[in-house]
Amino acid sequence: SEAEGRSVAGTLNFDAAPDAQILYKAMKGLGTDEQAIIDVLTKRSNLQRQEIAKSFKAQFGKDLIENLKSELSGNFEKLIVALMYTPYKYDAKELYDAMKGERDNATLYVDTDLAHQDAEALYAAGEKIRGTDEIQFITILCKRSATHLMKVFEEYQKLAGKSIEDSIKSETRGSLEDAMLAIVKCTRNIRCYFAERLYNALKGAGTDDGTLIRVLVSRSEVDLNLIKPEFKRIAGKPLSTMIA
Structure with missing residues (x-):
């Protein structure tokens, strides 16, 4: 079964x-549905994003x-585009940017055990x-594995005396904040x-049909049955009774 802390669900049925x-x-057209982009790209593995x-x-x-x-x-663009790079290509891009002087204190931690x-x-x-320094947040959240990030979040709590989520909320705004929080939550x-x-x-009063359809379709062959107990815990009633 899928480990509880994994950031994305790999599946043969993808x-x-x-x-x-x-x-x-x-x-497409005027405006951009940034939440839809967050919903798709922050929930997939890097390999799946390449597909x-x-x-x-x-x-x-x-x-x-x-x-x-x-x-x-802005930085929301940087975060989303960073998600699309393969890990090696992202490292190369970061090194290239650093050597060009686009970032004064660009630092790469290549040892993921640290x-x-x-x-x-x-x-x-x-x-x-x-x-x-939002770039530092983007770099670490986009490059590291879920297992590694869980340890990072634990160490961060000890250092800062607050959760990484609370820091993101106080330090960032808008779609960048939403995307960062989505990565942490996942x-x-x-x-x-x-x-x-x-x-x-x-x-x-109304239903956000777009979000509803996206989630139900994307998770139907992955872990929808495991989402249902979480939904009941949050909503106090089964998912089926709210959709019907």
């Missing part, structure tokens, strides 16, 4: 085509990374300075994340 279609729709990019090219004849760059901006150093880097990039418990997305889509 089909990149629907994810590529969701991304195309999110960026999505191939499907996007095959279906629509366009480069997914270039599309994302043209539709997004979670404490990552935690210190995050602490130094946010809580210890005025302002936030690392801690992907099923709880999806249960909360379903609950938020269903509660209130």
